[in-house]
Amino acid sequence: MQPRTLYWILLFGGLAFLCGCDRLPGKPKEKDRWKPPTEIKDFAELFNTNCRGCHSNGKTLGASISMNNPAYLAVIPKEVMQKTIEAGIAGTEMPAYSAKTGGPLTDEQITILVDGIYNWAKGREAPTDNLPPYSAALGDVNHGKAIFAQDCANCHGSDGAGLKGKGGSVVDKVYLSLVSNQYLRTTVIVGRPELGMPSFRDDVQGKPMTPEEISDVLAWLASHREGPAPGQTAPKGGPASKTQTSNPIE
Amino acid sequence: MSAKDRPIVSSLVNVAMWLERRLHLVKVWKATAGHPIPKSSASWFYVFGSMTLLCFTIQVLTGILLALVYIPSANEAYRSLEYLNYQQELGWFLRGVHYWGSNCMVVVMFFHMTQVFLWGAYKHPRELTWISGAVLLVLTLALSFTGQVMRFDSDAYWGIGIGAAISGRIPIIGAQVVNLLLGGPIIGSDTLSRFFALHVFVLPGAVIALVSLHLRLVLLKGINEYPEPGVQVHKQTYWRDYEETVHKDGMPFVPDGIGKDLVANGLLLIVIVALAVFVGPKGPEIPADPAQVISEAKPDYPFLWLLSAAALLPNGSEIILFFVFPLIAAILLFGLPFYSNVGEKHYSRRPISVLVVILTYLTIGLLTYAGITGPWSPRMEAWSGTPTKPEFIAGRSPVELQGALLLQGKQCRNCHAIGGEGGHRGPDLSAVGTRMDQPELVRQVIQGGGNMPAYGNTLSPQEVSALVSYLVSLRPQNTIPALNPTNPEKTERVSSGELPKQAKVGG
Numbered sequence: 001m002q003p004r005t006l007y008w009i010l011l012f013g014g015l016a017f018l019c020g021c022d023r024l025p026g027k028p029k030e031k032d033r034w035k036p037p038t039e040i041k042d043f044a045e046l047f048n049t050n051c052r053g054c055h056s057n058g059k060t061l062g063a064s065i066s067m068n069n070p071a072y073l074a075v076i077p078k079e080v081m082q083k084t085i086e087a088g089i090a091g092t093e094m095p096a097y098s099a100k101t102g103g104p105l106t107d108e109q110i111t112i113l114v115d116g117i118y119n120w121a122k123g124r125e126a127p128t129d130n131l132p133p134y135s136a137a138l139g140d141v142n143h144g145k146a147i148f149a150q151d152c153a154n155c156h157g158s159d160g161a162g163l164k165g166k167g168g169s170v171v172d173k174v175y176l177s178l179v180s181n182q183y184l185r186t187t188v189i190v191g192r193p194e195l196g197m198p199s200f201r202d203d204v205q206g207k208p209m210t211p212e213e214i215s216d217v218l219a220w221l222a223s224h225r226e227g228p229a230p231g232q233t234a235p236k237g238g239p240a241s242k243t244q245t246s247n248p249i250e
Numbered sequence: 251m252s253a254k255d256r257p258i259v260s261s262l263v264n265v266a267m268w269l270e271r272r273l274h275l276v277k278v279w280k281a282t283a284g285h286p287i288p289k290s291s292a293s294w295f296y297v298f299g300s301m302t303l304l305c306f307t308i309q310v311l312t313g314i315l316l317a318l319v320y321i322p323s324a325n326e327a328y329r330s331l332e333y334l335n336y337q338q339e340l341g342w343f344l345r346g347v348h349y350w351g352s353n354c355m356v357v358v359m360f361f362h363m364t365q366v367f368l369w370g371a372y373k374h375p376r377e378l379t380w381i382s383g384a385v386l387l388v389l390t391l392a393l394s395f396t397g398q399v400m401r402f403d404s405d406a407y408w409g410i411g412i413g414a415a416i417s418g419r420i421p422i423i424g425a426q427v428v429n430l431l432l433g434g435p436i437i438g439s440d441t442l443s444r445f446f447a448l449h450v451f452v453l454p455g456a457v458i459a460l461v462s463l464h465l466r467l468v469l470l471k472g473i474n475e476y477p478e479p480g481v482q483v484h485k486q487t488y489w490r491d492y493e494e495t496v497h498k499d500g501m502p503f504v505p506d507g508i509g510k511d512l513v514a515n516g517l518l519l520i521v522i523v524a525l526a527v528f529v530g531p532k533g534p535e536i537p538a539d540p541a542q543v544i545s546e547a548k549p550d551y552p553f554l555w556l557l558s559a560a561a562l563l564p565n566g567s568e569i570i571l572f573f574v575f576p577l578i579a580a581i582l583l584f585g586l587p588f589y590s591n592v593g594e595k596h597y598s599r600r601p602i603s604v605l606v607v608i609l610t611y612l613t614i615g616l617l618t619y620a621g622i623t624g625p626w627s628p629r630m631e632a633w634s635g636t637p638t639k640p641e642f643i644a645g646r647s648p649v650e651l652q653g654a655l656l657l658q659g660k661q662c663r664n665c666h667a668i669g670g671e672g673g674h675r676g677p678d679l680s681a682v683g684t685r686m687d688q689p690e691l692v693r694q695v696i697q698g699g700g701n702m703p704a705y706g707n708t709l710s711p712q713e714v715s716a717l718v719s720y721l722v723s724l725r726p727q728n729t730i731p732a733l734n735p736t737n738p739e740k741t742e743r744v745s746s747g748e749l750p751k752q753a754k755v756g757g
Binding site: 026 | 332346530531536537631634635637638640643644646649652660663712713715
């Protein structure tokens with residue numbers, strides 16, 4: 001090859017190389033460009049950054065209730081979830097996310113989160129027949145004890161203290177001091193299927209718990225608590241365990 | 251065909267001759283580029299000086315081009331870099347060349363100094379050449395640091411913050427120095443203006459002046475001959491011998507001695523361009539906003555070793571690192587040509603020098619490696635964004651799950667990984683139940699220790715109890731829980747319903 005030919009090849013090769021500048025690996029990519037957290041509008045990114053640490057997205061496992069659970073999404077009203085994300089739940093590990101309360105998210109971002117979470121249930125909605133209300137007053141303690149022995153004892157023992165190799169204690173005073181009555185109620189209704197706990201429909205095969213039974217069991221569980229339940233202050237003249245779950249987001 | 255037959259060539263020759271008669275360019279050329287050097291110094295080891303100069307030239311050229319776009323104000327600096335990165339055609343490439351040119355300049359200058367040191371080139375009569383080179387090293391590092399500030403992102407912000415904090419510890423005048431550096435009590439536009447003035451006017455001007463002196467000294471005192479073992483430097487005879495060598499066995503630097511420099515500089519240029527093309531410019535990272543806590547601020551490569559050294563030193567020894575060490579280093583560096591003025595030049599006869607080089611390279615190399623890989627900052631978003639692997643959730647009791655929630659909610663996860671995921675400032679907690687028993691964990695949570703804050707006033711006794719019950723559960727299958735070394739029989743898990751005594755005290 002003539003040296004001059006080589007020079008021309010090098011020259012045109014170099015020019016061609018420069019023409020491909022937009023695809024060079026060192027060129028900063030738009031997706032890596034920093035943007036203020038308040039400008040993130042992608043549901044997955046918002047959920048993965050703010051929620052996934054505690055709540056499962058259906059692929060991970062969380063210490064708290066899974067958000068990708070159609071039964072849960074069937075029972076919790078959308079506005080309650082919106083409010084819970086905005087204001088958090090006092091006394092629990094659920095922080096307030098709204099910028100109005102000092103949190104990191106805008107109203108628009110919280111709406112994106114709520115819509116995105118409900119979209120998970122689209123096409124695989126849970127049945128709504130016999131669905132107990134999301135919140136209700138606590139019921140009868142004594143009847144609740146009997147219902148617990150009938151519906152829950154198989155895993156948690158008739159006294160609720162847990163059975164080795166099965167469910168743990170649900171009358172543990174430390175546990176009850178950290179969870180709100182609403183959390184207990186939601187867990188009884190929707191279960192923790194990802195951890196093997198059935199919903200209110202399947203505690204006893206073919207015999208779903210009635211709303212009254214759920215309220216009674218809740219009353220019996222809450223009666224083991226010492227001090228106020230998280231998410232509410234102790235009302236004057238009565239122990240917290242008798243308080244109704246009147247605030248739907250506690 | 252002679253020049254007379256070609257009028258254009260003839261005119262150019264006339265202009266050149268006119269200039270020559272007035273500027274004596276041939277004489278200047280012969281005295282500078284064509285100065286005689288010993289044949290032995292046309293070595294591959296002698297190319298680092300010209301490579302450093304190439305880096306500086308690249309920095310000046312790319313710096314001028316960057317200054318056409320860059321706006322040195324706290325409001326605009328970041329945006330002007332984004333403009334260069336994403337809008338200006340090849341702006342990112344320009345930034346990349348400037349960034350990598352800066353890093354290469356520090357590295358190549360370090361090699362140059364190492365070679366000069368090991369080849370004994372600093373000895374009589376080149377003391378001032380060494381000293382001017384040492385000042386150039388300081389100036390180059392200052393340029394690198396002030397250049398990092400130009401990005402005005404979180405790296406820059408925290409970098410200045412740490413620089414100011416160090417300066418503030420200078421006895422007596424600390425506060426005044428901080429004020430002078432920052433242009434006020436806080437990091438703002440005034441700070442950026444000052445660093446900009448330093449970066450584009452003061453420091454490059456000083457470098458140009460010092461490089462001129464350095465090169466003048468190279469011409470006056472000659473390029474060091476390639477040393478030979480056993481040949482001693484004597485003040486009385488060295489210069490006479492050197493001139494004789496150059497006279498008998500010398501050659502002009504241009505064109506005879508420059509070949510290896512040209513090749514090495516060509517390769518360096520390719521390396522810098524390749525790094526810019528394939529790795530790209532650095533940042534800008536998160537903006538210089540102290541409210542943006544999710545940032546892992548780190549200095550640029552030349553200062554990473556300092557970051558690790560400061561982080562690894564025991565508490566209270568900062569004075570040693572930031573004041574005593576630089577003082578001793580400066581005395582050793584600038585005093586070198588005086589306390590090691592004559593004698594052997596060849597490294598094979600100077601074992602202590604070789605050892606010094608090895609130790610310096612190992613120290614800086616390992617500290618830089620630690621700086622790159624070390625978990626120096628908590629992962630501030632881990633608590634809400636890093637899920638826990640199923641094996642650390644499944645099979646846990648309700649209270650243990652509440653403990654797992656607390657581990658997230660109280661942001662323990664920002665410093666502690668579980669299953670390798672999370673922060674790495676503190677130990678991974680995947681198997682903490684095999685290392686610490688329940689009372690030990692309660693004490694650690696309440697009182698902290700070993701760089702961990704005390705949480706006794708932050709957590710309720712119930713929260714401590716739930717958290718610890720979860721931590722105790724963290725151990726691989728078929729492993730036994732941690733035993734109390736003084737009384738193993740008494741080590742039993744306290745039932746989760748029972749509050750630990752320590753928690754009651756602390757909470």
